[in-house]
Amino acid sequence: xxxxxxxxxxxxxxxxxxxxxxxxxxxxxxxxxxxxxxxxxxxxxxxxxxxxxxxxxxxxxxxxxxxxxxxxxxxxxxxxxxxxxxxxxxxxxxxxxxxxxxxxxxxxxxxxxxxxxxxxxxxxxxxxxxxx
Amino acid sequence: xxxxxxxxxxxxxxxxxxxxxxxxxxxxxxxxxxxxxxxxxxxxxxxxxxxxxxxxxxxxxxxxxxxxxxxxxxxxxxxxxxxxxxxxxxxxxxxxxxxxxxxxxxxxxxxxxxxxxxxxxxxxxxxxxxxxxxxxxxxxxxxxxxxxxxxxx
Numbered sequence: 001x002x003x004x005x006x007x008x009x010x011x012x013x014x015x016x017x018x019x020x021x022x023x024x025x026x027x028x029x030x031x032x033x034x035x036x037x038x039x040x041x042x043x044x045x046x047x048x049x050x051x052x053x054x055x056x057x058x059x060x061x062x063x064x065x066x067x068x069x070x071x072x073x074x075x076x077x078x079x080x081x082x083x084x085x086x087x088x089x090x091x092x093x094x095x096x097x098x099x100x101x102x103x104x105x106x107x108x109x110x111x112x113x114x115x116x117x118x119x120x121x122x123x124x125x126x127x128x129x130x131x132x
Numbered sequence: 133x134x135x136x137x138x139x140x141x142x143x144x145x146x147x148x149x150x151x152x153x154x155x156x157x158x159x160x161x162x163x164x165x166x167x168x169x170x171x172x173x174x175x176x177x178x179x180x181x182x183x184x185x186x187x188x189x190x191x192x193x194x195x196x197x198x199x200x201x202x203x204x205x206x207x208x209x210x211x212x213x214x215x216x217x218x219x220x221x222x223x224x225x226x227x228x229x230x231x232x233x234x235x236x237x238x239x240x241x242x243x244x245x246x247x248x249x250x251x252x253x254x255x256x257x258x259x260x261x262x263x264x265x266x267x268x269x270x271x272x273x274x275x276x277x278x279x280x281x282x283x284x285x
Contacts, residue, residue: 003174004174005173005174005175006172006173006174007173007174007175007251007252007255009252009255009256011256049173051252053256069256071255071256071257072255072256072257072258072260073257
């Protein structure tokens with residue numbers, strides 16, 4: 001199915017100290033890059049442009065860390081998911097104090113880092129196409 | 133019987149409408165090219181800001197029924213936004229080219245990257261004037277001091 005929407009702008013924000021990020025965001029970052037590679041390959045013939053923008057946050061914006069938007073829409077909205085915050089020891093080490101980070105809840109499942117399949121599902125919804 | 137002149141710019145569309153100021157400067161021309169590219173990418177439909185300025189009933193009605201009105205202005209003069217306001221058209225997103233790192237004139241030249249920046253900003257919703265309510269996390273009082281808004285487990 002060729003999407004009517006020909007662009008996917010993915011924005012990812014996460015806490016970092018001198019380019020070092022926590023385990024949770026590190027895993028999300030790897031998954032995002034893998035998902036983008038796969039999506040680019042899938043939609044190459046449809047002419048869909050897919051961009052990933054990464055924004056590093058300082059300690060004052062930890063509540064926004066690991067937030068993903070696709071074409072301006074929050075990933076949790078695309079997936080009808082809930083957002084909670086869970087203890088993030090890795091961020092705690094970086095921040096030097098006890099820290100909690102965003103996690104996504106879908107049904108009974110809780111995702112602290114975002115897996116490739118979840119990201120791709122949100123991407124398909126943002127593009128208005130059925131999963132391939 | 134005289135035929136009513138019509139415009140093919142999408143005055144009868146009801147989805148997302150894009151009004152570029154299309155001013156003479158580089159910044160103004162970028163709005164027009166960005167609006168065309170956004171239309172081709174399926175973001176919405178470019179419509180004539182000049183037609184809106186005439187008070188065209190059909191276009192004013194379409195804008196009122198649109199899911200979102202996007203206004204692209206080249207500079208802080210915000211001519212397109214002012215035209216929309218005069219016609220009672222409410223912008224859901226207002227992008228000003230010069231506020232996104234592009235200098236207006238004196239040259240009329242622009243690059244593909246300039247257009248790309250404006251197009252990407254629209255897709256990201258950077259000009260949203262009615263940003264949805266901030267997520268619940270921000271509204272809750274924090275008890276743990278970690279920035280989670282008090283919802284950590």
